[in-house]
Amino acid sequence: MRNTADSITNKMMLEFDRMLKVVHHQTQHDANMPGQNLEPPALNTKQTQHTAGLMRINHTGEVCAQALYNAQAMMARDEATKAHLLHAAQEEHDHLNWCQSRLDELGAEVSKTNAFWYLHSFAVGSLAAVFGDKISYGFVIETERQVESHLQEHIDDIGSQDAKSLAILKQMQADEIRHGQDAKDAGGVELPEPVKWVMTGMSKIMKMVSYRI
16 A cells, blocks of 8 residues: 555656646747747737737647657557657657747746646546546647647738748648647547537636637
8 A cells, every 4th residue: 555655645746747848938949949040020019019929829839748648648548659748748849848938039938827737637638547448549630730720810810021930830730730640550549529628728728828828
């Protein structure tokens, strides 16, 4: 009994440490960051604030992705599934860093609500994993589908006025499409429509809040 309790405690301490590292992430230099060699765009105050809002949304989205993948990996029943999810989380961590780097360049801060969204997504990921790896992967498929869609909205919105942000968003979108396909190939199933509606609703709330705060 003690070994089981110790194991659960160790897992939760590990996940708490991961949360702190994500929420209090410090920008790191990444030689592979898209658009880093491009000249900074000449944006006016309004354009800068709007682009910062969009990049803040994407940064918070990557915070959510970290929480989702980490929770699903913790609860995964199969070691191969766990390894798959942790690998995806590492790639999403690159996205987190890219968004934060661009926010730094724009003179903007990350969302003050990130801790809440991490905890929310961690709870969702844990719940999804309880129903088995196929459902867990199903959440990945739907999450990446929705992220791909809102990234396209941001790409269209920014247009040609900010090549640096555009390069980041396009690479992120390509990676999200691949993550969704990988989850499908791994046996993920389509989620019921009501579940998708709830996910869409929460995503809209997250975008509305993180754009401003």
